[in-house]
Amino acid sequence: MRKIKLKIEYDGTNYHGWQIQKNVITVQETIEKAISKLLGNQVGIIGCSRTDVGVHAYGQIAHFVTDSKIPGDKFSYAINNLLPSDIVIKQSEEVSEDFHSRYSAKGKRYRYLVYNDAHASAIMKNRSYHVRPKLDIEKMKRAAKYFIGEHDFAAFQSTGGQVLSTVREIFSLEIEKKEDNIISIEVTGNGFLYNMVRIIAGTLVYVGMGRIDADEIPLIIDSLDRTRAGKTAPAEGLYLMEIFY
Known part of the structure; x- marks a missing residue:
């Protein structure tokens, strides 16, 4: 399995914060659906910061694991094609297995x-x-x-x-x-x-x-x-x- 790191920019106006919640649209859920559609199987992502309702981001970081053969730096382009315009993956890259978007942050x-x-x-x-x-x-x-x-x-x-x-x-x-x-x-x-x-x-x-x-x-x-x-x-x-x- 490979670990992919994402740098994410979003306008939080239309979302109920980052973290997945029942009966509301969140940034995390929207990205997860896009990646899952791209790869053809359910994929979960882990973000560093649980931004609240209406909060924006230029540099949110998240990661997910996959066995896909897509090059790490190409995931951003593929995922962006499936996202609404107020969420953009600014960068994607393959990282080491010990990287964690939340716990590795300094x-x-x-x-x-x-x-x-x-x-x-x-x-x-x-x-x-x-x-x-x-x-x-x-x-x-x-x-x-x-x-x-x-x-x-x-x-x-x-x-x-x-x-x-x-x-x-x-x-x-x-x-x-x-x-x-x-x-x-x-x-x-x-x-x-x-x-x-x-x-x-x-x-x-x-x-x-x-x-x-x-x-x-x-x-x-x-x-x-x-x-x-x-x-x-x-x-x-x-x-x-x-x-x-």
């Missing part, structure tokens, strides 16, 4: 987009978080520095997460004002708790609005209290950019 990079304008955007409606009040970028940048390093991020985890430890390390957190009133929040770390990136984004938005002081962030982290942090920012602004191995 870190992830996410991007969160805020559309900061008095009026909503028709184009960015399903691709960003619309915030009307003008945000103070410099305050958000100052707050961002406090997240970097290894901390117990229990205050930045939604209920429903099942992990043995809430300690994670953030390697970088960068905030940049883009053109067309877009604010980009980019965070890289060794792993993230359930909704952690969206809660960090929501907290930084509160800082930008003046509802939370930038220098309160260490106190919020140390409190381990979810109610002290900002709200969970909407899913449509979140993008899984890259997974490191």
